[in-house]
Amino acid sequence: MAKARRKVVNLPVTPVPRDTLPDRIYRRTKELILNGEIEPGQLVTIQGLADAFGVSAMPVREALQRLTAEKALSVVSGRSVGLAELSVERLRDLRRVRLAIESLAAEWAAANVSAGDLRSLAKLIATMDGAAADGDSHGYVRANREFHFVVYRASGSDSLLAIIEGLWLQVSPYFHLLYGSGNYVVANDQHKQVLAALRNRDGAAAGVAIRADIEAAAEILLDLLA
16 A cells, blocks of 8 residues: 655744743853852842843742752752852862863863954953952952953863853852952962963963962862861
8 A cells, every 4th residue: 555645744934032031041140150249148039130130030930940950059048049058078079170171171272262362361361450459359250250261262162161161150159258368469470371371372381370270269268168
């Protein structure tokens, strides 16, 4: 018996949006965390975020569930969240992974970094020098994050970048605790070494400078957490 011919169905055109409201809220809240706008010890309420973003509580709750699953936030009560607690053991584990992954990204960046990237890095170093001198921890933390991610984006690896972003979500809010320790000045000296290595296309030196930066900050944080 002959098989029946199948007809191609012409489906109605209904474009699917590339993202949803919870996706946008997730990304914006993640930016707040990465830029140090939410500090250790601060609470964020679901309603407070909903009011800030001009949305209902439902998409905010969905976005916060994702960030909680990624260990960036932890539930304090049914309606509020805070930064996930950073224990000594967790920080040591994050340090070990960051040393391997971020130094690799810096090494790869040396082969791909553009003249525009180098100019951006130099400007961010100047911004951090000014923020450290003025005692502007928020300005320093934001510029520090952008400096590192200009380097990591230059690696050309989206896979590495996604891993690094997940690591920073867990640790970068605690960089505020480094204020007053002298680390901001030391770290920016290491940033200058990273920039010099990238200008020379020296991947090994860039990786060494990134590792030194991570180690110096981690040692101070470990002392503070202990």
